[in-house]
Amino acid sequence: MQRASNVVVIATRRSPDSVSIAQYYAEKRKLPSTHLFTINCVPQEEVPLVEYRDTIEKPVMELLRQRGLELSVDYLVLTRGVPLRIREGGFSVDGALMCAPLKRPFNTQPTEANLNPYFGKNERFSRRKYGFYLATRLDGYTMQHIRDLIDNALKAKRANGVFVLDLDPKRNSGGYRTINESMRAAAKLLKSRGFEVILDEDEAFVGAVRDIIGYYSWGSNDHKFNVLSYRSLRFRPGSIAETAVSTSARTFRFTDKGQSLIADLIAQGATGVKGYVSEPYTAALCRAEVMFDLYTRGRTIAESLWAASPFILWKDLVVGDPLCAPFA
Template identity: 30%
Template sequence: MCIFASPIPIHFFLILFSLVLLAAPGHALQADEVLVIANSRADDSLGLARYYMQRRGIPAKHLVRISTTDQERCSRQEYEQEIRHPVRQALLQLPATTRIRCLVTIYGVPLAIRSAELPAETTPSESGNKGNHAAVDSELALVLTDTYPLPGWLENPYFLGFQAHKSFLERDSVLMVGRLDGPDPATVRRLIDDALATEHNGLQGTAYFDARWPLPESPTQQLSGYALYDASLHRAAEKISQSGRMTVRLDQNETLFQPGDAPRAALYGGWYSLGQYVDAFTWVRGAVGYHIASAECTTLRQQDSQVWCKRMLERGIAATIGPVNEPYVQAFPPPELFFPLLAEGYLSLGETYLVTLPFLSWQMVLIGDPLYQPFKPRNQQQRGHSFSSPGDHDCPGLPESPCHNDAAEQPLAALCQKPWAMAFSAPPRHSH
């Protein structure tokens, strides 16, 4: 995996995470805010879409049938004409009273877009490289954006780390995207069923975090690249432990968890075994986790593949995250943001992913039901925090709040100006 990152004090992320917990009641992602996309040319795609919609109570009119290749990778032309165009038209033709906040792609919808030759005069975007290969889902997040540069990545305006930035993208044109996919239709049905069953009983088990080095002694030490994400695994473990949600096991040795080391795994974050899943885990129903490495969602169907997303799904995990191509390390959701925010219980899986994902028009994919809420909020009266519309408060993209910390007597808007994005500088401009 490549790294391109500048230093950032790791505790800045912890301060920002605390802002999320100050949100006032709103509402979490609802079933009638979801649009489901199925491929009529792929066996089982429409059937799985209808099964998901029936189980979640998603209106039947929120199904979009596309007709495109059933292969895992499509061309840029196929994406534009056979995926983006029909989805965009379906969204634009919905009644004005219908609010769609999330798209769900179903088994059979291509996973990734192959890189295409760019005109010689093409200017790379300020962030990212010249390749225009990307995850289908990451591009669909921008389906309501009329035009944007294809080369490289674009900063996600919802990412908690970019709230001090003036983004190229408008937040009201960015959608959440999740994917119900896997090696076979039975796995997809299990993902749907496991999410619903776990919401009823609550996610229980052990949280495993697999770092490689001890946490630096100084909490203000500036870190970058691999060290930043390794420390983020430590911080995630600390936050989950402090939450009291479940037992936490943190490993800080070079060796990864080995077979038999991780029974009853409910949460997992770790690194680095490139394209080689280590069968160390017995996943509980509803488990959520991801492995930070470059190739872990390059395929979900290749039979002999050992990439982590595919193998975790085969072994029983309910939700995971991974890249379809080299993403660079700073494209992953920082573990210390993703896991504690999910464990707070206020946001769904899809909402948690959206606010912790640094880049769009890029390589990352969320596999799992975006409506999934594996934890119930501690304070039931505050269940269902949500994202506000643009302009609702001074901290754009955060859950609804007056943007003021009464306890600390410090305006949250001021904290939002911290230079969070120092850790997410652009990689060099070269084509793959």
């Protein structure tokens, strides 16, 4: 069983918001005081590699050792203010930190060293077994959105909701085709198990759907993307989502410039969302049939989104409470 003793939450003391979120999460999940870590990194979105090593990785790994949590903890939860991206190579801080025990090199192209040994596994994640942690993040446009993210994870229960899979029929070559086929496979699987599914294979971008429990689309990469439609989606507590967008987690500050952001989906009630801090290539994107299959079989947000991800130590970032598992 996944429980609070499997989690540490990490804040930077240089950001009152970061500390406040960590305390809110720790209180709601009844984390032991030893599982709340405060480090001294600068609250900024991007960090040089040397600074990441000195102010994030080193102190977190030392605290895990000092508190005897190195092997008993499975999940690291980062909070707003802890940097998102490592400047050299555009790697995700979350991905780097969770893989720190593996001591793998950073590769500018994904290689065998980046393959995720947990990919596709329908089993409880364990740091002892896999040798690394799973990281998630509590972030969003506003403090209220982040508190809602935590509250929605606690409210989540098995309930009727709709799965929305919005293909782009024009993206049918190379790696793009893989993502469309992944959505089709997910729709078939979910329907066979009695879930309500909207599989949209038309050109129009889907909007104005309520009670979403699972969502996957091309976001702003859809040829018919409509930002108002994207922002009209509404999610149930316990919902998970992914968009095939290269820089969907590049920032959690509101902007109308650049590609669509997962922060919009968080603002609209999504409880667990995967995004990317820089170009990951389509090969790194979640496999829709894996993430939704595992989640509806009772795996947690962290397990479902990371087990659907082919790579680790890459550009990936998962937002949400790692323990949320409404179908468990």
